[in-house]
Amino acid sequence: MPRIRTLSAAAAVAAAGAVLTTTAVAPAANAAPSHGGGGLDQRVQAAADRLVADGAPGVMIMTRRGDRVSHINAGVSDKATGRPMDHRLLIRAASVTKSFTSTIMLQLAAERRLSLDDTVEKWLPGLVQGNKNDGSQITIRQVLAQSSGLNDYTPDPRIMTDPKREWKPAELVAIAVEKERLYEPGKGWNYSNTNYILAGMIIEKATHHRVGTEFKRRIFGPLKLRHTFYPTTSSAFPGPYVHGYYGELGDVSTAISTSSARTSGGIISTVDDLARFHRALFTGRMLPAREMRELKTVQPVNDDGTVEDYGLGVARIAFPCGDAWGHDGGFPGYRTWTYTSADGRSQAVITYNSSSLEYDKRFRADLTKAAETAFCS
Template identity: 35%
Template sequence: MVEELDRAIQATLQSAGAPGVIAGVWIPGQLSYVRAFGVADKSDCDPMRSDLNMRIGSETKTFTVTALLQLVDRGEVGLDDPISRYIPGVPDGDHITLRQLANMRSGLFSYTQDPEWQKQAFLDDPYRQWKPEELLQVAFSHENKFAPGTQFDYSNTNTVLLGLVVEKLTHHSLQRAFKEMITKPSHLPHTFLPKAAELPRPYAHGYTDLTATGAETDATHWNPSWGWAAGAMISNLDDMHAWAENVATGRLLKPETQAERLDALPTGAPGDFYGLGIDINHGWIGHAGSLPGYQSLTIYLPSLKASVVILTNTDIQSGGENPSTLFGRAITQLISPDNVYGAASDQDDVEPAA
């Protein structure tokens, strides 16, 4: 199996045109596989290593919603509370619940879909520091897309709002709330929400084509503050390995709360369902992440107790698909042929970022 995984990942690396990838596959009693292929820095061909820090994009959502669900367990908030109870000024906020924000059924426009915002964030000034309130202002300048609870639509606006709820109820910054509620008790020493563009060494350089001409550029130090509660976190392979089972099995939550989290509804993509800040794709529970220069995937299959973590230093699509999907599919075709992640060419994250 090790040699088969080596070949599959190297073939995907080449076909996707990705600079490098870190891959981990763990099946208790059967397999413990950790490899790094390709380069971490194209300027000097520094090789990719399994201990490098990486930006994990929308995997941040699993942390934000876990913090919210911990507050549910404490009785400090209810999933069916309207967002207007905590954050004023949300369009139709009296009818949009925290549950609908967490399961992407609020109808709120995602600020990352706004063309003018995309121009500002990625073309004009990718080093800009964004405030959550500025992101919401962009989102709320658009009409809601549908009545709450009636459709699925992946919106980063939802998770930014939930991050503000966590801050309001904990009376802490989201950085501190994550540390005290999640990363410290879960022993994730390399996982955190940055305040700006900081990325601790050692790290892999990240490459994107989100430029005016579509030419590739180094986005390593672009400021991910625009992703905030929806997509700005940093981690590494070891931490994400631990988090894969933790979040999928609900170690930080009451069993009944975890059951609500996993009560997922169809997204419209084949075999794909979205719960409360978590995705279930052909049986694999977890989340993918994407932002300029980086993509990630952390998933867990209960039937095998298997974990897969992918960290790659590009978000440039290949054949219309994200690198994280391609790697996830190549690996799961080998280890779980009855549960192939990203089967039928569904994509893990169709927005330009986070």
């Protein structure tokens, strides 16, 4: 299941006890949980403990069954102090940001301020040209669906060797178009952060506002996401946070400017805020019916070994108990996976603070089991 979604700037940084908290709407938090909730918590706790035993410094798993929400914590949020994981702490949501960005683009389409059939060239003339890259052949729909054929800028050595640099969106796109396109737009699929940098630029052109303003006005505010933020260049957190670790580089929590992520992966949030957003999105509260159909029009993809169906900034993941919708994200030191049923009654959000476990076979297997337990049990 896991694959790398970590912004490669991380490589540049070189230049435990378990805690369980449960929040229940009904019955009261200290009462015996209904529908076997206590058993679920115990199984999820065991799954989180296994991930810590496999090497993750800390793990948080949020689950929802109807109105019952539980938070399972294992390990530490800060190795230096030994502070335990806590679901109230901030994390880097990384590429989960793409679902937020896509939602705004679809809202603008619903308002007829843009069309998904518009080309990149229409909104950003001259930006995507050269090496067989041609913005006049790429539609907004293809950008959101990751089928533009554009290369990803994040592996470029210039990103990796200058983590504190404040990158402008156009500079990131320019790095991507230095390479020849991977395929004719609409004729393939590849995961590229470049697409969502373009999406953010188009949002600003269409609204005449900063993307952060649109995030607040359209999503953060209406959904009361009080612990969700969109820093464009700062590497700091606006409150208490989970520390992220990257192998021998150690704590990289504040080592990298979010300017290399922006609308592809720059949001800071909590597990509860991410769950609240996804529940609202997938139950139809954020988009009209036509745009919901666009959001959920998927194609089967194999992303670095993970087989799923990818739509417009969201993915459909098959579980034995049924399908889940969501997106995952990785930023140096942080990894998050989100799962929400179409009716919003079942949810799981899994996050851990390490970027060194992606190809560990035991960890991968245990993460797959943890996701299935958290979403299906």
